[in-house]
Amino acid sequence: MTKKNNLPLIAIVFSLFIFSCSNSNKFKIEKGKVGKITTKTKMLELYSIFKNDSIVKNLSEGAQGDNYFQEDDEYFVYEKGGKLLLTIMPKEQLDSTSTIKSIEIHDPRFKTESGINLNSSFSEINANNNINRIESTFSSATLFIDDLNTTIAIDKEELGLKEFSTQKVTLEQIPDLAKMKSFIVWFH
Structure with missing residues (x-):
């Protein structure tokens, strides 16, 4: 008798599990x-x-x-x-x-396996990814992460640097709490 009563409960739990898995894949990078x-x-x-x-x-x-x-x-x-x-x-x-x-x-619901998303700070990005190089533009520093084929731009204001300068930026110059300006996934 208890087996029949548990069947609907098991079906509901299984459905919720499937839905949560498919929903997490919807936002996975x-x-x-x-x-x-x-x-x-x-x-x-x-x-x-x-x-x-x-x-x-x-x-x-x-x-x-x-x-x-x-x-x-x-x-x-x-x-x-x-x-x-x-x-x-x-x-x-x-x-x-x-x-x-x-x-x-x-x-920000879109995130990588390591949890990196649009709201991640530089320390989170740096701790969980291998940053292959940094390129400096007039207004931002762009981090290249080849493992994910992504670029992450950080505004120069977050770095304490003057905008409209092409001053080279190193990893050591980027504050741990610096937030990203843009997050782009490349498909080439």
Whole structure:
């Protein structure tokens, strides 16, 4: 008699387990993978992957266009409620069969196996990843993490440096509490 009563309970627990596993994979970042998007995903597949969300396209005008400053198509993925999740750029412009060039992460729920997300501090990033090199731009320092094929930009204000200088930045100069400005996963 108790076995029959436990069956619905076991089914509910199993369903919750499956749902939590699939939900955690929805926001997992790995090399060549962001959630359900992989290096083989084509732009036209985004609509089925994000069928419960909204995708807004900002297409370049190609060689025929007047907007010389926009080189790449951009696909903005918003969840219900209007929160921006991702900015996705295709390898080939104006081609729905193109695979993906890069994905910029805008939501802290997306995280790596080691827990690195948009809200992570430099000390968390440095402790859990091998930073291969740092490049300095006018306004930020960009960390290259080859194990994940990602770049993480940290604003020079976080480093205590003047903006609009190309002063070389070393790992030792970056404060432990410095926050990231952008988090991009590359698919090449």
